[in-house]
């Protein structure tokens with residue numbers, strides 16, 4: 001495997017860099033430009049930014065051209081993400097349920113009318129999606145979910161509760177998994193629905209996270225009627241579709257670039273932070289810690305590229321993606337904890353306070369990074385997958 005860009009890849013990188021330099025929104029980023037205060041403001045901003053990406057030809061890069069994408073390969077997609085994160089482009093997390101989960105799931109498993117109706121508005125930022133999978137008693141063990149769906153005429157009537165549903169209050173649509181046959185084996189009686197969040201009977205209750213933001217929500221369904229045609233795949237065949245969505249969710253992304261950009265920011269902050277007679281970055285223990293992180297970033301980059309090559313060969317992300325999920329999420333937490341240690345108490349001061357370092361970025365990240373080992377499959381669950389499906393160990 002050659003880690004250097006081929007001439008075509010180098011040209012693509014130059015093109016991506018030039019577009020970003022000309023188009024990155026002025027008022028975004030860290031530490032110079034604070035994030036919008038609330039999730040609602042952030043999603044409004046991101047819808048417009050998604051539109052701009054689409055118009056510039058940089059939305060849905062890995063989507064086929066027939067669906068409005070650019071059909072780039074997995075390596076070019078990584079190059080785009082590397083340039084985007086290096087230049088600290090807006091975090092598209094609330095758009096990514098649509099672009100990274102719903103889009104690929106519908107392209108692989110959706111009916112023709114579903115592709116026609118839903119794919120373009122996702123790419124253009126016109127419709128935001130949320131993921132209604134987890135329930136109070138069904139997270140890692142998703143197949144134990146209890147939200148019911150009863151077929152009545154040409155509808156499925158949904159009754160039950162989802163939780164931890166990110167961006168539900170800002171979303172137009174939801175991918176929802178419900179139990180349509182309670183008598184079938186656990187994985188057999190599920191159906192995968194596309195639900196309009198404006199349908200009567202849906203109540204959304206935001207949950208405040210320890211960052212102070214309320215990104216995720218409880219969502220209650222009280223006799224919510226969903227047209228039968230909004231089922232993806234077969235009724236009671238939803239588990240297959242769930243697996244398609246989860247395999248995309250744990251697939252390849254350029255987390256090494258995001259964390260690398262954070263490390264660069266931390267190195268600069270250590271240079272700017274007074275310590276004794278000099279700066280924090282003069283301390284040999286600090287320097288050694290930062291160098292250790294730089295080496296880990298390099299290992300992660302190689303692992304990301306190795307995984308990308310595997311995807312290129314096999315067409316779909318494999319269980320090796322679990323290794324990367326464990327690697328980046330745990331590195332993320334250690335990096336953010338080290339930042340607090342290196343930069344001292346001012347790193348714990350929040351956005352908006354003149355004492356804050358990097359306008360509260362580290363304070364926010366130290367809290368937010370705790371979630372990384374939980375969402376998209378916990379570290380324990382990822383280790384189970386690595387043990388059984390990568391190493392071939394018994395359950």
Ligand SMILES: Cc1cc2nc3c(=O)[nH]c(=O)nc-3n(C[C@H](O)[C@H](O)[C@H](O)COP(=O)(O)OP(=O)(O)OC[C@H]3O[C@@H](n4cnc5c(N)ncnc54)[C@H](O)[C@@H]3O)c2cc1C
Pocket residue numbers: 130131132133134135136137138139140141163164165166167216371374375376377378379380381384
């Ligand atoms: C920030 C954030 C955003 C989220 N957004 C969404 C969303 O938009 N939509 C959505 O549907 N869900 C979302 N989730 C939920 C997420 O998918 C679940 O939290 C996750 O699947 C874990 O489920 P749980 O919280 O029920 O924990 P549990 O599954 O109850 O796990 C509790 C603990 O037991 C461990 N454990 C469980 N099973 C095993 C096992 N077999 N072996 C070893 N250890 C095990 C877990 O690792 C964990 O430490 C989000 C979560 C977070 C933190």
